[in-house]
Amino acid sequence: MKFFADTAEIADIKELADTGLLDGVTTNPSLIAKSGRDFMEVTAEICKLTTGPVSAEVVALDHAGMMREAEILRKIADNVCIKVPLTIDGLKTCKALTGEGTMVNVTLCFSANQALLAAKAGATFVSPFVGRHDDNGFDGMALISDIRLIYDNYNFATEILVASVRHGVHVLEAARIGADVMTAPPSVIKGLFKHVLTEKGIEGFLADWAKTGQSI
Ligand code: E4P
Numbered sequence: 001m002k003f004f005a006d007t008a009e010i011a012d013i014k015e016l017a018d019t020g021l022l023d024g025v026t027t028n029p030s031l032i033a034k035s036g037r038d039f040m041e042v043t044a045e046i047c048k049l050t051t052g053p054v055s056a057e058v059v060a061l062d063h064a065g066m067m068r069e070a071e072i073l074r075k076i077a078d079n080v081c082i083k084v085p086l087t088i089d090g091l092k093t094c095k096a097l098t099g100e101g102t103m104v105n106v107t108l109c110f111s112a113n114q115a116l117l118a119a120k121a122g123a124t125f126v127s128p129f130v131g132r133h134d135d136n137g138f139d140g141m142a143l144i145s146d147i148r149l150i151y152d153n154y155n156f157a158t159e160i161l162v163a164s165v166r167h168g169v170h171v172l173e174a175a176r177i178g179a180d181v182m183t184a185p186p187s188v189i190k191g192l193f194k195h196v197l198t199e200k201g202i203e204g205f206l207a208d209w210a211k212t213g214q215s216i
Contacts (some may be wrong), residue, residue, distance in 0.1 A: 001174050004052070004183035006163065008035040008042050012186035017049050022039035024052030026105070026127075026163065026183040028083070029059060040076065047077035053124070054106045057082050057083035058093070066093040074102050079125060081105050086114045094156075100121040105161065110138075119156035123182065129164035130174075141173040168192055168213040 002023035005016050008031045025046050032039050043056045056076070058069040066089060070082045074097075081103035084090035094104045099123075102107025103123040106118040110133060118126040128147060147160050159180035163190055165171060174182045177205040 001179060002052070002159075002181040003160070004055075005183055005187060006031070006165070006185050006188060007044065007185070008032050008037065009186070010045055013046055013049050016186060016189060018110065021051055021096050022052070023181070024054060024079075024081075024183075025050055026055040026161075028055075028057050028085070028107070037063070040072075043073070043080065044076050047079050050129050051104070053081035053103055054079055054124075055081045055083040055107075056161040057107065061085075061087070061089060061181045063089040063092045063096075066090065067096065070097055070102070083107050083127075086110075086118060086126075091117055094118065094121040107163070110143070110149060112143060112150055115147040115158075115160075116150055119151060119154070119158040123158045123162040127163040127183070128162045130162055131164035131166040132169055133164070142180055142210075144174060148151060150178065152162070 001020055004026050005013055005022060006026045007203040008027045013025055035042055047054045056073045058066045060066045066084055073082055074080050082097055084093050084108050085107045094106055094203050097104050102185035103124040105127055107127040109111050109115050109118060109126050109128040115128060116125045122123060133143055138202050144162055153172040162174040162179045164181040164184055167182035167188060168191055171182055171192060
């Protein structure tokens with residue numbers, strides 16, 4: 001399963017890229033606003049920190065406007081992936097852009113039928129938001145299972161990008177189901193490295209090693 005960082009914070013992306021485990025980045029208008037940075041400038045910087053896809057979201061709601069914005073965004077770098085909402089205009093834009101060889105991430109997916117439409121529109125990625133789904137009393141991971149089943153039934157190449165990930169259990173479930181990608185805030189990704197027994201084990205080994213008086 002590929003790991004994308006869901007952030008526009010350069011320092012966090014650098015830190016994760018240095019681990020060698022980062023496969024891409026996703027941003028959205030809220031994350032850009034939170035960073036306080038210029039959209040074009042920060043997206044260009046992020047694109048240099050990873051060779052993987054960097055999702056940059058359009059804000060127009062109509063097909064012509066989305067195409068116009070996508071034209072500007074895809075010139076930033078070869079690894080820009082245009083993020084469009086799961087609407088009729090968004091999927092029209094998806095079909096047009098993927099037909100031209102541009103990567104597209106169809107975002108704000110909340111049902112398996114929506115994911116089916118995204119795949120039919122040739123999306124590179126579909127982003128079901130599991131956290132927001134859970135927050136509203138639905139079962140986010142059941143949605144991922146349904147999409148996996150449907151995509152496998154028809155051999156759709158669209159990658160399931162599990163988004164709105166809140167904690168490690170979401171990551172674990174996504175991997176169990178066989179999602180292609182998950183995107184999570186850097187704090188969630190960094191949390192995956194941690195286990196109290198790993199820390200305790202290191203502490204114990206170092207204490208015993210000190211008793212030997214040896215060095216390597
Ligand atoms: C994905 O591409 C979105 O940017 C993101 O995962 C949304 O997460 P949130 O529900 O925590 O805002």
